[in-house]
Amino acid sequence: MAFTAAVITFPGSNCDRDMAVAIEEITGGTVHRVWHGDAALPDGLDFIALPGGFSYGDYLRSGAMAARSPIMQAVIAAAARGVAVLGVCNGFQVLTEAGLLPGALLRNAGQRFICRNVSLTVGTSQSIFTGGYFKDQKIVIPVAHHDGNYYADAETLDRLEGEGRVAFRYAEPVNGSQRDIAGVINEAGNVLGMMPHPERMIEDAQGGSDGRILFESVLRAVGVSA
């Protein structure tokens, strides 16, 4: 059976099409576009992606309102069943606000919106999302965010590091994130949130293809051939 994915669109999402194109192109699978107001996800999903953007205009807190939208109950249930879930940028903020990932994304320490390519260090190759990278590999992926300053208490940070759940770190300080964390994985290993945009780095025309490996890793881990 072909790889089946869903990309959720919230009001204000703006990277949903890029995400859908990346998944389609790399996995050769089917991508369902799902509206935030829907109560249910399509059947038989292998992968769910929460895209970047500015859901609800970042009102209240980035991702706060989207995390309480009807579809998120279905996403939380799917994550509990073990479906792979990726949240990028605003999607990462939504995942922390929904309680699927620990911590929170604060305003960048320098107060500025940051939009540029950044160097990342791969924190682990032992995950369904990073299996195609090697540990400590340096990759380049763009960021574009105002609220990407990862915060969690020291105990949580220690646990994330101890359990190999820091997927990516900034190779140099970017936004004030605790321990330069750019992406974290949940305890069960099937939910990843990250501020950098892998879907914007999937072919040389975009300046590089380091993000491609992430989607290839998921495809391989989920075990469906395109």
Added chain:
Amino acid sequence: MKVRVHVSLKNGVLDPQGRAIHHALEGMGFAGINDVRAGRLIELDVASTVTDEALDEMCRKLLANMVIENYRIEKVA
């Protein structure tokens, strides 16, 4: 019933906005400012049947993010 919910960052959580305000005030020549923390005020107008428990739940589930913020509920009238 008018209710004010005061949301503030927990101690130890960096507040870049507060820091920028602090800088601006000093730049304007105000002296003696030790620290500035920026919070958020949310005013609700609710029916008298809304319980304290319900208000508390609204704060914990949406109005404040308990990972980084504290909240205080103030009943105005």
